[in-house]
Amino acid sequence: MEFWGVVLNSSLLFEVEGRLELRVPSEDGHGPVRAEFVEGRVGWRLRRAGRSQAIGKAVGLKKGKPLPSVVDATAGLGRDSALLAVLGCNVIAFERSPEIHALLVDGLRSAADSDLGPLLRERIATRLGDSIEELPTVSPGPDVVLVDPMHPNRRSKAKVRKEMRALRAVVGEDCDAKDLVAVALSCAKDRVVVKRPAKAAPLILAPSFQVEGKTVRFDVYLRES
């Protein structure tokens, strides 16, 4: 299948009524997954986003301070990238899975004619590639690198959203997440933000500080100036 210039040899992606869907066979029969920015929970959240959100605090958004440039090193379905974009940041979003990258591009294309479209188009640049290799090539270096690797599968199925279960079926676990954080720390000018489940241990050494969300936590590693 060719989709937006990328040739996909995937039996999991389907084009349905002009939208790209991921369909993963599963015991619990969860439905198809799309990257969605306009409708539903994500659209609702994007339209109400404010700087006091945990992710905004974690990347360092403050009144009167210039907006940071961000590399989202683990773009997935692009929700964090979109949230940062509506909060004002320019984001380069790297995703290494061709299937997930294609879903992300499709979601942004489909949002183009919505109220959020111009902003998302202007502020998010998607890239297919592995951040461990690509991050050092980003020039000028970003102020902030966000890392949100796939988390180990410890929660009960009922508590893991269908998007994450489907994503896991395609990309597995990100076993090289610590290597990614190490590269991020050498490239970010201001800080690296690692998104973790609320009760999980930090991925690497103790962070400079933590920002707690409802179900997630952001571990912030400040670069020494």
Ligand SMILES: C[S@@+](CC[C@H](N)C(=O)[O-])C[C@H]1O[C@@H](n2cnc3c(N)ncnc32)[C@H](O)[C@@H]1O
């Ligand atoms: C938990 S998901 C990210 C979800 C994302 N934050 C969102 O808001 O939709 C992790 C994603 O990061 C991708 N990923 C992990 N390591 C990567 C790397 N080194 N380079 C690029 N993508 C990576 C995985 O393929 C997966 O799609």
